Amino acid sequence: MKRFNPSELETKWQKIWEDQSRYEVNEDSTKPKLYVSGMFPYPSASGLHSGHAFSYTIVDTIARFYRTHGYNVLNPMGWDTFGLPAENYAIKTGKAPAKVTVENIANFKRQFKRMGVSIDWSREINTSDPDYYKWTQWVFTEFFKQGLAYQKQSMQWWCPVDKTVLANEQVEGGKCWRCGNEVEKRSMKQWFFKITDYADDLLAEIPDLDWPEKIKTAQTNWIGRSEGAEITFVIDGQNEELTVFTTRPDTIFGATFMVIAPEHQLVNKLVNEDTKQVVENYVADALKKSEIDRMNEGKEKTGVFTGSHAINPATGEKIPIWVADYVLGGYGTGAVMAVPAHDERDLAFAEKFSLPVVNVIDGVKNDDGVIISEGTLQNSGAFDGTPTSDAREVIVAWLKEQGVGKSKITYKMRDWLISRQRYWGAPIPIIHCDEHGAVAVPEADLPVVLPEVKEYAPKGEGGSALAGVEDWVNTTCPECGKPAKRETDTMDGYACSSWYLLRYTDPNNAKQAWNPEKANYWAPLDYYVGGDHAVAHLLYVRFWSHVFKKMGLVDVREPVKKLVYHGYVNAEDGRKMSKSFGNVIDPLDIIDQGYGADTLRTYVLFMGPIELDSAWSSQGIGGVYRFLNRVWTLAQEYLGASPQEAGKQDDLEALRHKTIKKVTRDYHSLGFNTAIAALMEYVNELYKAKTTGFTSDWQIHIETLVQLLAPFAPHMTAELWQQLGHDGPLDTTEWPTWDDALTQASVITVAVQVNGKLRATIELSADSTQDDATTAAMTNENVQRFLDGKQPKKVVYVPGRLVNIVV
RNA sequence: GCGCGGGUGGUGGAAUUGGUAGACACGAGGGACUUAAAAUCCCUUGGCCUCACGGCCGUGCGGGUUCAAGUCCCGCCCCGCGCACCA
Numbered sequence: 001m002k003r004f005n006p007s008e009l010e011t012k013w014q015k016i017w018e019d020q021s022r023y024e025v026n027e028d029s030t031k032p033k034l035y036v037s038g039m040f041p042y043p044s045a046s047g048l049h050s051g052h053a054f055s056y057t058i059v060d061t062i063a064r065f066y067r068t069h070g071y072n073v074l075n076p077m078g079w080d081t082f083g084l085p086a087e088n089y090a091i092k093t094g095k096a097p098a099k100v101t102v103e104n105i106a107n108f109k110r111q112f113k114r115m116g117v118s119i120d121w122s123r124e125i126n127t128s129d130p131d132y133y134k135w136t137q138w139v140f141t142e143f144f145k146q147g148l149a150y151q152k153q154s155m156q157w158w159c160p161v162d163k164t165v166l167a168n169e170q171v172e173g174g175k176c177w178r179c180g181n182e183v184e185k186r187s188m189k190q191w192f193f194k195i196t197d198y199a200d201d202l203l204a205e206i207p208d209l210d211w212p213e214k215i216k217t218a219q220t221n222w223i224g225r226s227e228g229a230e231i232t233f234v235i236d237g238q239n240e241e242l243t244v245f246t247t248r249p250d251t252i253f254g255a256t257f258m259v260i261a262p263e264h265q266l267v268n269k270l271v272n273e274d275t276k277q278v279v280e281n282y283v284a285d286a287l288k289k290s291e292i293d294r295m296n297e298g299k300e301k302t303g304v305f306t307g308s309h310a311i312n313p314a315t316g317e318k319i320p321i322w323v324a325d326y327v328l329g330g331y332g333t334g335a336v337m338a339v340p341a342h343d344e345r346d347l348a349f350a351e352k353f354s355l356p357v358v359n360v361i362d363g364v365k366n367d368d369g370v371i372i373s374e375g376t377l378q379n380s381g382a383f384d385g386t387p388t389s390d391a392r393e394v395i396v397a398w399l400k401e402q403g404v405g406k407s408k409i410t411y412k413m414r415d416w417l418i419s420r421q422r423y424w425g426a427p428i429p430i431i432h433c434d435e436h437g438a439v440a441v442p443e444a445d446l447p448v449v450l451p452e453v454k455e456y457a458p459k460g461e462g463g464s465a466l467a468g469v470e471d472w473v474n475t476t477c478p479e480c481g482k483p484a485k486r487e488t489d490t491m492d493g494y495a496c497s498s499w500y501l502l503r504y505t506d507p508n509n510a511k512q513a514w515n516p517e518k519a520n521y522w523a524p525l526d527y528y529v530g531g532d533h534a535v536a537h538l539l540y541v542r543f544w545s546h547v548f549k550k551m552g553l554v555d556v557r558e559p560v561k562k563l564v565y566h567g568y569v570n571a572e573d574g575r576k577m578s579k580s581f582g583n584v585i586d587p588l589d590i591i592d593q594g595y596g597a598d599t600l601r602t603y604v605l606f607m608g609p610i611e612l613d614s615a616w617s618s619q620g621i622g623g624v625y626r627f628l629n630r631v632w633t634l635a636q637e638y639l640g641a642s643p644q645e646a647g648k649q650d651d652l653e654a655l656r657h658k659t660i661k662k663v664t665r666d667y668h669s670l671g672f673n674t675a676i677a678a679l680m681e682y683v684n685e686l687y688k689a690k691t692t693g694f695t696s697d698w699q700i701h702i703e704t705l706v707q708l709l710a711p712f713a714p715h716m717t718a719e720l721w722q723q724l725g726h727d728g729p730l731d732t733t734e735w736p737t738w739d740d741a742l743t744q745a746s747v748i749t750v751a752v753q754v755n756g757k758l759r760a761t762i763e764l765s766a767d768s769t770q771d772d773a774t775t776a777a778m779t780n781e782n783v784q785r786f787l788d789g790k791q792p793k794k795v796v797y798v799p800g801r802l803v804n805i806v807v
Numbered sequence: 808g809c810g811c812g813g814g815u816g817g818u819g820g821a822a823u824u825g826g827u828a829g830a831c832a833c834g835a836g837g838g839a840c841u842u843a844a845a846a847u848c849c850c851u852u853g854g855c856c857u858c859a860c861g862g863c864c865g866u867g868c869g870g871g872u873u874c875a876a877g878u879c880c881c882g883c884c885c886c887g888c889g890c891a892c893c894a
Binding site: 212213214215216217218220221222224226228244245246247248259301324325326327328330331332335336337338339343344345346348410411412534535606607608609611612613614615617619620622623624626627629630633662665673674676677678679680681684687749750751752753755756757758761781782785793794795796798801802804805806 | 808809810811812813818819820821822823826827830831832833834847848860861873874875887888889890891892893894
């Protein structure tokens with residue numbers, strides 16, 4: 001009898017799969033297609049971690065399952081290689097990120113192969129490969145032509161010593177993370193993608209997505225649509241106006257003051273001799289504060305009076321204009337009309353600075369003393385008595401007549417800032433010409449190849465390391481041929497990952513980003529597996545796809561049909577795995593320790609439901625190893641047993657049908673943990689049954705077991721399939737079927753309740769009627785005791801499950 | 808604060824969507840094999856009471872609906888995650 005030797009088996013089968021290019025696919029109109037992918041990894045220097053093992057086991061299990069159902073399965077892999085870790089490593093060591101990346105990819109690929117993943121490696125992509133980012137740049141130029149990519153001044157954290165822009169998370173306590181010097185906010189010209197143009201479209205599709213509610217609501221909230229009005233206030237004694245956005249135009253008669261954000265352009269015009277200094281100090285302070293500082297201050301309101309007043313267009317009254325950081329510069333118009341009687345924040349501000357409160361709604365106060373519910377208007381001139389629900393429209397119409405108001409929809413979502421003053425990214429394909437301004441690099445000149453440099457750190461006043469490469473920066477204008485300069489910013493890595501799912505469908509196309517025919521065969525992605533990026537990436541992919549649809553480059557608008565959002569794999573101690581805790585489990589170690597990839601794969605799926613976080617258990621993985629070992633041993637014992645008598649055990653056959661049904665359904669619903677449990681149960685029963693000897697029907701039991709287990713443990717099952725006498729590959733062997741009629745065992749156990757309490761279980765033949773069951777139940781000794789001679793008032797019978805006798 | 812999940816044995820988790828709560832696995836205990844150990848195989852394992860047959864209690868807490876509630880309804884408590892002064 002051959003012993004179970006995972007390492008030997010896995011080497012053998014991985015080589016066969018690779019030599020035969022077993023998982024390479026092409027468009028095939030005769031078969032249904034299935035496109036499945038994980039969120040492609042950033043190939044770090046440390047290799048695969050347990051999260052990768054989890055994610056890609058899910059992907060691979062789905063891929064393998066569908067192959068047995070006759071699907072043409074696309075399961076690709078690629079590398080999300082641009083990003084900070086490689087650049088920081090380069091800054092520290094001087095080693096070129098491109099070179100390090102190639103090494104890391106090779107390591108990742110080797111490790112993935114050892115997990116037994118069924119990937120079409122001919123479609124491998126790498127976002128930092130010029131053949132790939134050529135098309136990322138092409139998309140940029142297309143967006144630019146459509147006005148979807150544009151430049152705008154925006155506030156950025158800036159370190160005056162390192163002369164670089166910093167991300168929010170690189171500012172610690174107001175200081176630069178590298179040099180420790182105080183940072184400042186600077187207004188700089190940045191590139192944006194106009195995702196806000198698609199806000200409504202992206203929002204509209206959310207309800208129809210087969211995605212977890214959690215992600216759908218996160219996206220809905222992120223887009224943050226609100227309907228309201230813009231109202232213009234005239235500034236008293238000045239030829240200036242202040243426009244606000246409000247969702248409650250009906251409360252305008254209660255607007256007793258105004259508040260503008262510290263960033264507001266009008267701040268300087270509103271101050272006077274007396275207030276100038278105080279306001280300037282406040283604004284400078286506010287701009288220096290990080291988001292975190294603001295959060296730490298809680299909801300405590302701060303602010304200063306500008307010295308100016310506005311005229312409330314409804315009441316005609318003069319109301320003071322304040323500056324306060326609770327009003328955000330980036331939302332709405334950066335200014336609000338404060339209605340303290342009907343807004344908690346405005347009330348808190350009014351109380352702190354003793355500003356008047358006018359209640360304009362007859363309604364119910366909430367716990368904070370504010371009426372936000374509906375009611376009828378009061379103190380509102382001609383509108384008194386109007387229900388608030390009607391008042392919104394009526395008042396906007398009235399303001400509109402006077403030319404000071406209109407309906408307006410506002411979104412929380414801002415345009416996507418995509419420029420990065422960093423080296424390791426796809427160069428933004430723009431040339432700046434004195435005469436023609438920003439000009440897109442023509443398609444024929446793409447890609448704009450990232451030049452080799454010696455120094456990777458950001459340079460100069462807001463430029464990346466590329467700003468130092470003079471012969472690269474200096475070029476000619478595509479429009480007029482005069483000397484011009486290249487854009488030295490690179491693109492956010494999220495740009496590269498916003499279209500890779502389409503590139504997989506046609507990865508080696510040198511003429512186009514993809515051939516629409518190929519994309520339309522595969523798109524949309526049927527399963528997208530990941531455990532990160534609830535909003536950013538998943539919103540950006542949708543955004544690009546919506547644009548591509550409009551451009552006629554794909555037929556489907558939504559790129560991802562089903563999102564499989566799994567939990568984290570935590571360490572054995574329940575904490576996050578981390579080098580500093582010393583609790584990291586390396587999946588390759590697990591394989592090397594002798595458990596093998598089959599055990600690793602089966603274990604990560606057995607830990608619990610995939611959407612939940614789980615904790616690694618080195619005891620638990622032993623249990624899964626034992627299970628696979630039991631399957632192997634059982635098969636070996638069967639194969640070694642001879643001669644085999646003819647024979648058939650009905651109950652075992654019923655269990656086989658039941659198991660096929662249960663396991664198949666679980667695969668479809670991704671309930672892998674319970675599928676594995678059902679297989680364990682089947683194996684346990686087979687162990688009990690084998691004590692009476694193997695008979696001819698065992699061939700079908702072992703084969704069924706092997707087939708049902710194959711997507712989880714592909715190596716071992718491939719080997720057993722061969723040993724069972726099959727020449728063809730198990731991968732594409734048709735999945736076993738079940739017959740509902742045969743899932744019933746000959747004897748069924750029925751629960752008997754008296755007044756809803758369990759009093760006995762009785763064994764009945766499967767074809768028993770309600771009367772048979774009732775009779776059997778009534779004659780049960782223990783049941784009789786509880787009936788105590790009383791006549792049943794009612795008998796409830798659930799076929800095959802229970803009898804409840806009510807007395 | 809708002810939104811989304813979730814509270815079931817010593818542990819991870821099952822429960823056909825209202826029908827025998829605790830499948831499966833880990834851990835623990837016992838047994839077989841062995842000179843011994845490992846490996847393997849078998850049995851027991853929610854708590855309490857009982858020699859036993861069996862009984863009582865039990866799915867975060869309090870009510871309710873129902874022949875029947877982990878599951879549905881009402882009111883609370885706790886935990887995790889996401890967003891967070893969005894006017």
